[in-house]
Amino acid sequence: MNEPQQESQAFWRHAAFRELGLLAARFREHRYDRHTHDGYVIALITEGCERVRVGRQEVLAPAGSVLVVNPEEWHDGEAGAEQGWAYRTFYPSVSLLSEVATELGQAQAPLFPGALLDDPELSRLLAAAHAESTSSDATRAEASLLTALRRLVLQHGDADRPAEPLDRSGAQRRFSRYEKVIEDNLAEDLDLQALAAAAGVTRFQVIRDFKKLTGSTPATFIRDRRLRRANRLIQEGTSLADAAFAAGFADQSHLSRSFRAVHGITPGMFRRAG
Template identity: 65%
Template structure:
């Protein structure tokens, strides 16, 4: 969970393995989600499905404040199973204007700081159940760009190479050779399937690796090296641009129980 207020900070494009459920409590946030840009004002809930590229910046002069949950796909799937569904939902609407849901999400986030574990768990499950019941979509609609068969298959090759060689120099030529295409085709494939550059994808995967290592207890210098960053400062700059806080702040928060950040 995260509680934050920003006026000048701008998130770079990034992904989460989890859902994002963000209650906007002040101002408004402008967010690119996949190929769509939306504006979330105060009193609405912003929703991002797992693995979907998104950024975030102030949508008004006063910036924005929010309280955010990052529920895992397994948790959402378990709640959905109790409701008779065979898989976790997707959310077709990025912005939800639902007063009852807003109240439930606010209560759950507030309860998380109370010290009463049972009450916090109960409030959270009530909020997520209400979210899934009212706004879950099992029709399979997604926000990704239309994908051609060849580009999608080559993207799997690029992804595997990047995961295997995160600490190496990863340039367009190496990606092109792995898929048997030109460097220009690599750029087109990433743009067609994900709507971003190969460099942005590599940066995101390095951040994901560093995030995992920090959660597991690695010191920041070791996490930076093992994730392919040139040094700890490089990791810190990139981490803050994507997450709104430094790796040190993230670690001190206890790897995402209730934490706060401001610009």
């Protein structure tokens, strides 16, 4: 009988696009908590199967398929089969995909309406781009990635969507106030009463607004924003302990636990990737 393979993860930066992070991981027991990114997530499943909720979609992604998560979309992830899953992931920024879209003659950054893509040619190109991301030939690494992103954008991006209408609902207006309070006070203790007072509503209304607009709870949203601030600080060279304090975590251990639950790697691995 074959022994189950151990969980593993490695994170690094692209040879030609230093802002682009890449992950190679194998998970069986690990479960990603619900979270967001300010950029895209593009994941090629190489073994097994992953179960993912993206927004209101729930999909099973088998080996050979590609998962795409748009910026700010809430998502999680866990094993979709007993043996777990392995995957190769790219985390491109909005600016990077905007540049690609511009060169392809599109006016705005693409969005991807379908989280699960069945495109063998795209899978092949992404596998090659991931493998060549550490190449000593940066031009080759660059060309490989751009070729894969070109197919992704042209074949699967929603370039013709109309401009999004302005949401004038009370929930949306209140939510902008909640966000400001959270961003201005991440390093402090935050509670529902502070959010309710900022918008002139009850704590129960705060909970309903978060559920309606994010599908999540205020606490989950606050942790997500704390992690995103810690990410930025770590990338800027701040120590892990100082980043934890500045982002509102109780200590470095608290940051590490939350970081791994969302990113699948430790803050130290993230920092070492440069």
